[in-house]
Amino acid sequence: MRKLTVLLLSLLFIAQALRAQVGATTLESFEKEGALGKWQLTGVEGEISEGNASEGAKSAHLVFRQRQEGGSWPMAVLRLGPDVLPGNDWAGYEKLQFEITNQSAEVIELRAGLRDSTGGRQASGTFSIAPRGSKTCEIPVNRIYRKVEPIYLGRSEKDNDKAPEFLSFYLVLIAEQDFYLDNVRLTADTLKIEDAALLDDPFGRGEIGVACGLSRAAQCDVRVYDQAGALVARHVQMTDNLDWRWSDPEELATLPPGTYRAELTVTDVKWDPDSPLRRELGTFRIVPEEQAPQAVAWYVPSTRKVMLDGRPEKGAGVITWAQITGEKGGIEPLKIEMARNEYEGGQVVFLSRGKTMRLEFEIKDLKNAKTGEPFPLEGGGIYQVGYVNTNDPVYYEVDRIGWWPDALLPAPQMYARPGECMPVWVNLKSGAATPPGTYRGRLEVRADGLRAGSIPLEVRLYKAALPTETTLRTAFTFSDELIEEINGGKLPAGLLRKYHQFIADHRLNVDNIYRSSPPDIETVEYFSRRGQLNAFNLMYVGGRVEQKGEIESEGYLQSLAAVLDPYVAELRKRGLADKAYIYGFDEIGGEMYGMVKKTFGFLKTRYPEIPTITTGRDASFGLDSGLDEAVDIWVPLTPVYDLERAKAARARGREVWWYTCISPSHPYANWFIEYPALEPRLLWWMTYQQQVPGYLYYFTNLRHGQTELMRIDGHNKTNWNPASWRTANGDGCFIYSGPDGPVSTIRCENIRDGLEDTELLYLLEKKLGDGGTAGLALCGELIKSLTEYTGAVQKFGEVRRALLELLEGTE
Numbered sequence: 001m002r003k004l005t006v007l008l009l010s011l012l013f014i015a016q017a018l019r020a021q022v023g024a025t026t027l028e029s030f031e032k033e034g035a036l037g038k039w040q041l042t043g044v045e046g047e048i049s050e051g052n053a054s055e056g057a058k059s060a061h062l063v064f065r066q067r068q069e070g071g072s073w074p075m076a077v078l079r080l081g082p083d084v085l086p087g088n089d090w091a092g093y094e095k096l097q098f099e100i101t102n103q104s105a106e107v108i109e110l111r112a113g114l115r116d117s118t119g120g121r122q123a124s125g126t127f128s129i130a131p132r133g134s135k136t137c138e139i140p141v142n143r144i145y146r147k148v149e150p151i152y153l154g155r156s157e158k159d160n161d162k163a164p165e166f167l168s169f170y171l172v173l174i175a176e177q178d179f180y181l182d183n184v185r186l187t188a189d190t191l192k193i194e195d196a197a198l199l200d201d202p203f204g205r206g207e208i209g210v211a212c213g214l215s216r217a218a219q220c221d222v223r224v225y226d227q228a229g230a231l232v233a234r235h236v237q238m239t240d241n242l243d244w245r246w247s248d249p250e251e252l253a254t255l256p257p258g259t260y261r262a263e264l265t266v267t268d269v270k271w272d273p274d275s276p277l278r279r280e281l282g283t284f285r286i287v288p289e290e291q292a293p294q295a296v297a298w299y300v301p302s303t304r305k306v307m308l309d310g311r312p313e314k315g316a317g318v319i320t321w322a323q324i325t326g327e328k329g330g331i332e333p334l335k336i337e338m339a340r341n342e343y344e345g346g347q348v349v350f351l352s353r354g355k356t357m358r359l360e361f362e363i364k365d366l367k368n369a370k371t372g373e374p375f376p377l378e379g380g381g382i383y384q385v386g387y388v389n390t391n392d393p394v395y396y397e398v399d400r401i402g403w404w405p406d407a408l409l410p411a412p413q414m415y416a417r418p419g420e421c422m423p424v425w426v427n428l429k430s431g432a433a434t435p436p437g438t439y440r441g442r443l444e445v446r447a448d449g450l451r452a453g454s455i456p457l458e459v460r461l462y463k464a465a466l467p468t469e470t471t472l473r474t475a476f477t478f479s480d481e482l483i484e485e486i487n488g489g490k491l492p493a494g495l496l497r498k499y500h501q502f503i504a505d506h507r508l509n510v511d512n513i514y515r516s517s518p519p520d521i522e523t524v525e526y527f528s529r530r531g532q533l534n535a536f537n538l539m540y541v542g543g544r545v546e547q548k549g550e551i552e553s554e555g556y557l558q559s560l561a562a563v564l565d566p567y568v569a570e571l572r573k574r575g576l577a578d579k580a581y582i583y584g585f586d587e588i589g590g591e592m593y594g595m596v597k598k599t600f601g602f603l604k605t606r607y608p609e610i611p612t613i614t615t616g617r618d619a620s621f622g623l624d625s626g627l628d629e630a631v632d633i634w635v636p637l638t639p640v641y642d643l644e645r646a647k648a649a650r651a652r653g654r655e656v657w658w659y660t661c662i663s664p665s666h667p668y669a670n671w672f673i674e675y676p677a678l679e680p681r682l683l684w685w686m687t688y689q690q691q692v693p694g695y696l697y698y699f700t701n702l703r704h705g706q707t708e709l710m711r712i713d714g715h716n717k718t719n720w721n722p723a724s725w726r727t728a729n730g731d732g733c734f735i736y737s738g739p740d741g742p743v744s745t746i747r748c749e750n751i752r753d754g755l756e757d758t759e760l761l762y763l764l765e766k767k768l769g770d771g772g773t774a775g776l777a778l779c780g781e782l783i784k785s786l787t788e789y790t791g792a793v794q795k796f797g798e799v800r801r802a803l804l805e806l807l808e809g810t811e
Contacts (some may be wrong), residue, residue, distance in 0.1 A: 020157045022415050023092070023188040023271040025085060027169060028078055030182060043067065043074030052180035054099035054134070064173040066590065073172050078184070080167040085186070088116060090168050091238075092270035093186040094216040096139040096169070101180040102129040107619035108179055109640055111172045114141060123397075125390075125681045126639040126664060128619040129179065140787075141186065142216035142240055151410030174589040174617055191218055191268040193708035193791070196279045198262050199311040202296040202318040203353050206252045206285035209311055210235075211624065212234045212242040212264060212279075213791075220244075221265040227258050238269075241399055246311070257286050261361065272345045276788055282314045294354045295321040295416065295614035299334050300347040302753065303678040303793045305405045305746060306423045308387060310349070312448035324445055325453040333456035334426065334443065337801060338713045340465035341432035345749060347385070348424045348455060352416040356715070358448050361413050361424060366441030366457060375439045375459060379429030380507075382443075383408035384422070385746070386602055388722040396665035398674040404729070406673050407710060407718055407736055408744045415715040422716055427749070428459065444522045464807040466759045468531040472687065473657075473694040475535060475583065475613070475635075477512045478503055478735070482701055486709060486737050502735070502742040503700070504532035506752040513583045513696065514540045518567040523572070528576055534766060535694070537587060538564060538610065540591070541584035551595050557602045569606050577584050581633065588616045596659075600630040611655070615696065621649040621656055633657060635696045637785060639664045641691055658687070662731050667787035673722050673730035673749045678796055679736075680747050682782065682789055688761050688772075690786075698723075699732030710738045760803055767810035778803055 028035065032051075036046050045063040053059040064074040082088050102108045113124030125139040164458070169184055192215040199209030210222050217240040224233040224246065232255060233246050242264075262281040267273055297319045298312040312318055322328045336794035338344035350359065361382045366375040386407035390398075408425050416422040426443065439461060442454040483499055484491055500510045504527050512519070518538050525650035541560060543551055550556055571577040582603055585596050593616075600612040611632035619640050622628030633655040660670050660683070671680040687695060706721045715721045724733035732750065736743035761775040768774055781799045783789040790796060 006629035021187055022191050022268075024185050026094070026183070026185045027084060028184040029056055029081055030060050031056045034659055036060060037076060040077040040079065041075075042072055042077075044076045046076065049180060050101070052101045052182070054101075054136075054182045056182075058178045059099075059101070061178065061180055062171070063178040064807060065178060066176040067174070073174065077170045078169040080169065082469050085167065090114070090141055090167070090186055091217045092188060092268075094140065094142045094188045095186070096123065096141050096184075097138050097187055098184040098602070099134060099182045100127070100129050100137055101134045101182070102131060104177065105131050106177065106624040107131060107645070109174065109179050109617060109619040112137060112170065112178075113139065114167060114169050116167050126637060128636075128640045128642060130642070130645070131620075138787075142214075161464055165209055176590065188216060188271055191266065191272065191277065193266060193277055193279065196264055196281065198281035198314040200284055200314050200316070200318070201350060202298070202312055204285055205292055206255055206260070206284070206286045207245065207247045207311075207474055208262065208284055209245040210242060210262060210264060210281060211244075212241045212266070214242075214266065216240050219269050221267070221301075222262065223265070226255070226260055226407075232260070234285055243399070251423065252286075255286055257282050257288050259285050276752065284314070287469075292318040292353065293322065295352045295357060297324065297348055297350050300423065301793050301797060302345045302425070302430050302746075302749060303676075303681060303796060304347075305677045306347065306349050306385070306421050307400075307405065308420045310421045310659065311351075312349075317639060319455065321451075321452075324455060331456055333440070333458035335458045335460070335810065336426075336428060337460045337462070337804060338428065338430055338767060339462050339756075339760060339804060339807070340430050340434055340436065341468070342466050343379070343427060343429050343749070343752060345427040348426065350416045350422045350424065351420075352418050352422075355605055356418065357416040359416060359422075359424075360412065360446040360449075361414075362408055362444045362446075363457065364427070364442050364444045364454070366439050366459065368435060369438045369440050371435065371437070373435060375441070375461075376429070376434060377430050380427045381410060382717060383427065383744070384411040384414045384712075385409075385425055385427040385788055386710075386718040387716055388673065388718055388720050388729075391721050391727065393672065393674070393723075393729050394727045395662055395731075396520065396670075396672060396674075396728070398672075400674075403717060404673050404722070405718065406722065406730065406745045406747065408749065409710070409718075409738065410740070411710065411712065417715040420716070422611050425746075425749075426457075430461055431673060432465050432468070434461060436461045443683045462804045463811040464760060464763060464804065466756060466763070470532075470534060470755060470759065472684070472692075472755060472758055473535040473645040473695065473764050474508050475511055475513050475537060475581075475657075475696040476503075476508050477697070477699045478510060478512055479512065479699070482703065483737060486703070486707065497743040499735075500527070501743075504530070506744075506748060507532075507755040508751075509533050509535050511536050513537050513698065514586075516540065517563060521567070521570055521576075524576060524579075528579060533579065535579055535581060537583045538567065538580050539582070540586075541582060541603070541612070542586070542588070542595065552598060557599065558604065560599075561606060564603075564607065568610065577607075577609055581613050582607075585614045585616050588614070590617075590625065592616070593618075593627060596625075596627055597630045604630065604632075613657075615659060615695075621645055621654060622652075628654070633694070635659050635694075637661075637663060638686075639668055641690060641692070641786075646691070648739070655693060658690075658692050659698075661695035661698050662728050669786070669789065670732065670753070671734065673747070676791055677746050678791065678793060680750040681754035681757065682796070684751075684758045685761075685779050686783055686786060686789070688758045689776060689783055697732075699770055701735045701737070710736045710743050757800065757803070760807065764803065764807055764810070767807065774806060775803075778806075 049061040108129040115122035123141045129135045194213040196212040201207040220242045222235040261283045264279045267276040385405045387403040439459040444454045613633035615635045618625040621634040635657045641658045669679040702724045722729040725731040734747040765772045
């Protein structure tokens with residue numbers, strides 16, 4: 001078995017190519033006289049130091065004072081003019097880098113960033129620096145270019161009237177601390193093509209596309225040649241994310257049927273213009289009008305989002321309508337691989353050319369290929385992918401603004417509108433006792449009420465069976481009140497339980513970290529007895545700085561006891577106290593440590609078996625704040641989490657979870673609507689890799705300005721406002737509300753799939769008894785660090801298959 005493990009992991013290994021730095025511009029080195037004179041210091045004292053320099057002889061010693069109640073955050077700002085960076089143009093750079101040296105005995109947590117005077121471009125990051133340690137901090141700036149117009153690199157102030165007046169590099173601390181800063185710079189590594197694909201025209205009429213992601217902005221030159229080698233089309237664009245479509249009807253009308261080829265040349269015009277990168281993208285055919293199919297379909301994994309104007313990649317295996325109706329054969333099946341007692345899905349994308357098609361779908365005759373035993377269809381379903389209309393989120397960079405796929409609606413009829421993709425989400429749920437093997441059936445298709453044909457469906461069911469209970473603990477807020485509110489204050493009988501069951505079926509605890517009173521104990525017991533609840537919050541404690549006097553009073557503590565004493569007594573009686581926790585002091589800083597110590601100390605004395613948990617900011621996890629005895633579970637943001645410090649805290653008997661919210665943004669993973677579908681799933685692989693036992697998320701059904709239940713407004717567009725927190729799309733909301741109850745999302749399904757993946761990793765660890773070595777090796781194939789991880793859907797599928805195969809060998 002161990003030889004099999006090594007062999008499979010060896011086959012997965014791919015050496016990481018080294019990338020060298022090709023360019024850099026120093027923004028501040030502190031070597032020149034009066035260097036700090038250019039800085040604006042608010043609540044900060046600074047001086048030039050003759051030591052602690054990463055380069056040269058000098059650095060800046062910055063002392064951040066404690067923020068005053070109601071005052072501004074202490075901040076150090078360096079304003080840069082075009083004399084430092086011509087045109088204030090950072091588009092040719094990849095990273096903002098700077099060195100921090102921490103000579104203190106405390107962990108430093110800081111936020112830093114770069115922004116321009118227009119407010120249109122900004123990048124930021126959060127960092128923690130170990131005691132007596134130094135760190136090179138990096139903030140990616142390569143994606144900032146996407147909002148800049150005109151798309152032209154190397155512009156000067158005279159030929160670009162939109163150039164910003166200045167750039168600002170800033171540092172913010174939330175605690176009274178000091179450190180040494182040096183060598184603030186913008187850098188660029190060797191240009192890398194992250195992916196490049198020819199998007200085929202499935203109708204054979206030449207309306208192709210080219211998509212290409214780059215490590216930073218560069219000149220992309222797409223050329224299309226006919227079979228005689230003559231150039232018939234060209235597109236040149238400066239971008240880091242090429243998304244070009246050749247759709248000029250007059251230009252395409254002049255082209256005769258035949259075979260054409262496309263190539264891409266990428267030139268680093270800023271740093272290495274003489275070494276262009278070339279990619280042959282492949283060939284495509286233009287067929288006569290009468291031979292073009294009227295509708296097509298293709299398969300897409302559940303870890304990829306399909307835009308309305310999406311097209312299949314070259315080689316994706318396009319299915320024509322004639323094949324679906326049986327006039328032509330040769331359809332490869334939609335394949336789904338899964339363990340037992342698991343949910344897994346896939347997508348079939350339909351695209352009509354000539355008319356709107358009303359389609360209906362049903363899974364038929366899905367049976368074991370050897371025994372004929374049917375696959376259980378309960379718990380699965382077929383859903384229409386609904387689109388939500390986004391605006392600029394401001395808080396993070398996005399590839400595009402407009403309609404994004406997100407909602408999964410149980411629609412009995414779906415409409416494929418000409419020219420717009422209509423993805424159909426096929427979800428399956430295997431039983432714990434379903435016999436393993438290969439199951440084959442079909443997805444029956446009806447068009448305009450009549451049976452049109454079918455698409456073959458194949459399921460590979462592995463032997464491994466997931467437990468009903470989930471190992472990882474979650475603290476995700478679901479608000480019953482928001483459900484009541486959007487339903488007009490009146491909930492039909494059983495509707496709230498339907499939402500709760502939906503959450504539990506997605507392996508999340510039915511919970512609310514902000515609840516003002518303990519949860520209904522019958523609901524707690526119901527899901528606990530079903531094995532669908534492993535943690536829940538009793539109630540939120542603490543508050544804001546302005547409430548300091550009230551919180552520190554004996555009256556406040558006695559009011560908590562009056563509520564919690566009888567409830568905890570009942571929990572103990574029912575054997576549920578071991579799953580309870582008390583959450584409080586949300587994201588507080590040092591000014592509230594005293595209140596935390598007093599309040600949590602009171603609660604721990606009264607209810608010693610119930611852990612206290614906070615997202616309070618202390619990157620040392622209790623040592624620097626003096627809260628080591630008061631806080632049982634620390635929950636830092638993912639960028640602040642440090643595995644070694646977490647291990648040290650665990651050795652002291654504490655736990656360290658982590659959380660995400662509006663922060664962080666790329667390069668860290670998150671699950672905003674505009675982020676790749678794979679990221680919500682990968683976050684759980686990261687959770688396993690970093691040995692994190694719990695995940696906190698502040699809301700699941702938050703909404704802003706949405707007063708109506710979700711509905712389809714037209715063919716596949718919804719009426720839902722996705723800006724759930726201010727302008728951020730999907731932040732705090734991956735569960736929608738429809739007329740019949742909860743509406744899932746692509747993000748929600750990938751969250752569950754990621755949780756199920758971690759259960760497979762835990763199961764592998766248990767079966768092999770290797771302490772997680774094999775599972776961590778698999779994680780390493782996908783995740784180099786919390787900011788370097790794969791975006792390749794195919795690669796993810798290969799690694800997950802390897803996980804299932806490893807488990808297969810243990811049975």
